Amino acid sequence: MSDVDTKAAFDAVPIKRPVRWHILVFLFPAFLVYTVVMILPLIETLRQSMYNLVDGQLAFVGLANFKVLFGDVRWAHDFWNALRNNLVFFAIHMCVQNPIGVMLAALLSLPKLRFVAFYRTAMFLPTLLSFVIVGFIWKLILSPIWGVAPGMMDLIGLKSFFEPWLGKPGTALIAVALISVWQYVGIPMMLIYAALLNIPEEVIEAAECDGITGWSQFWKIKLPLVLPAIGIISILTFVGNFNAFDLVYTVQGALAGPDGSTDILGTLLYRTFFGFQLQLGDRSMGATIATVMFLIILAGVSFYLFIVQRRIRRYQF
Incomplete structure (x- = not known):
């Protein structure tokens, strides 16, 4: 047998790889x-x-518990009110928090910007704070009695626009959502910032050779390349908002007032399962609400994984 035949026979023998227990x-x-x-x-x-x-x-x-949740007048009213508030809460984060995070990341990625590390740390710092501290601080700031917001707005001539936003049903949910945006805007900022830094220099140099610079370069080159990161941020925002509870509970209490205007699925689940004040807890209905929350989150994640992610995968390197 020639050396060539011996080598071919040796190559044909499969190599057994050890099991990595x-x-x-x-x-x-x-x-x-x-x-x-x-x-x-x-x-x-x-x-x-x-x-x-x-x-x-x-x-x-x-499925009798689900029929009660969707069919009973009292249960259905509380559930649909909480779900509607949750959708508004999520929409504010998507339309305010994530665009601001993208904008801040774009500014931090400017090559001539000085003190980048300081700005990055300062904007990410609220994310590290406890939700109890954040809720208590903002209740003090926005209080019409001893808060600093009226005085600060008076300094710039806008005191006439101040209102007890946390105490009015029409503005309480928006105010709580914006507090949450202030606390967590650092997360999308850092993820987008990391994605921008991960763009190959060859792509940027090719764009500059074609005369694409400045903000035009960001919109035409960088933004499409970070769409996968934006998709991940969006689904994380969705999951986080439909699991939200702590900040609303800290700022507005378990009743999520005023008049249930800040009640979301998390606070409804808490009051139903554990009870509140003279109301006894109902474990079965609490588990039913938790199951509906799980199904909503599962549907959103599945939609992202099987539809959205496939469409943005072509932008990945």
Whole structure:
């Protein structure tokens, strides 16, 4: 047998790769914690939504709890009000927070800008603050009695426009949403900023050779290339907003006042499951609301993964 035939026969023999069992060993602790903290509670919540107390005994009722949630006048009113407020809350974040994050990232990526590290840290700092601190600070700022907002607006001649925004049903939800935008705008800013820095220099140099510079370069070259990052930010905003609870609870309390104008699905779930003041908690209806929240988030994430992401994948390197 010639050397060529020997080499061909050797190449035809498949190489057995060792099984990397150590990967499973390293993943097992994280998988165990995730299962205990996330998967098992989710399964129990889905199961609980199909049970209810009948004559003092826990009995399987199928989709009866969902019929009550959507069909009973009192439950349906509270649920649709919370869902509508949640959609407004999400829309404000999408239309205000994310565009501002993109704009700030574009400004930080300017090559001639000085003190970039300071600006980046200052704008990201609110994200690191506790929601309790943020809610308490903004309640003090916007208070018409002892807040600093009326005095600051008076300095620039706008005191006549000041109103108790957190105390009026028409403006309370917008005010809380803008507080949330102020706190979390650093997240989309940093993600977009990282995506802009990751654009290859060859692309920028080619654009400059074609005479595309300045903001024209950003809109025509950079922005399309960071669309995948914007897509990820959008779905993270969607998931975060439909899981929101803490800031609304801190600023407006469990009743999400005034008159339920800031009530979202998270606060409705809290009051239903745990009860509030003289209202007793209902675990079955609380689990039903949590299941609906899960289905809404699952639908949004699936829409992004199977439709939106496929369309923006062509911009990825």
